Amino acid sequence: MKKDKKEHDEFLPVFSQLDPLPGRFSQFFDPAYIQSLLKPFHDLFDTAMSLPFFHFDTHETDQEWVLEGKLPGVKKEQIRIESYDHVLTISIHQDQHIEQTNDEKQMTQMFKSHGKFAKSFYLPAYLDVQRIKASFQNEKLKIVIPSKKTKINID
Structure with missing residues (x-):
């Protein structure tokens, strides 16, 4: 060497x-x-590039279909939920503006970034997409969609 x-x-x-x-x-x-x-x-x-890919869990009962996901660092204002033709789309928008000045104030750096994450779910036809409810608390998004299925009793 x-x-x-x-x-x-x-x-x-x-x-x-x-x-x-x-x-x-x-x-x-x-x-x-x-x-x-x-x-x-x-x-x-x-x-x-720091916008993460979020994981969502789904489960279903006789009365409803539930989707839940943890969204760390996301604010309620950044979330947009849309339903069209039995497709549910969750979008998260991230705008960042960073300004840094060195100690001697000789140089200033400004960075702007924009990111968008979207995930879509195909919804079964028997769900009542007109009555979708969503809540966001403690960085956890919960979407509940009631079922239109009815149980038919046999005489």
Whole structure:
């Protein structure tokens, strides 16, 4: 390994002659410097892609069909529920605006991101989609759809 470092060090005089500001040219090839340049972009994509894929559970009784899902970090205002042609769609919209200023107030970074997550469920034809009820408490979404099925008694 010392041999590799020594071979690398042989090129430093060449680079230093090309560098009008001593240390700047070699700094550009330093991995830590490159990472510091790319960090804001990396952080931007981390926050922009942070919209998770939520899991929902369904169960059914004789009277209703129930869908429940835990939505950590989501506010009620971000949730939109639609029903069309026996398809229930849950959409979650996330808008983020981040502004960072360094300590010396020499540089300000602004990031805006928009994300949308949507999941659709095909509903059985026997459900009464006109009477869908939804509640959202403690980051838990619960949707209840009454059944139109009727039990027919045999005489």
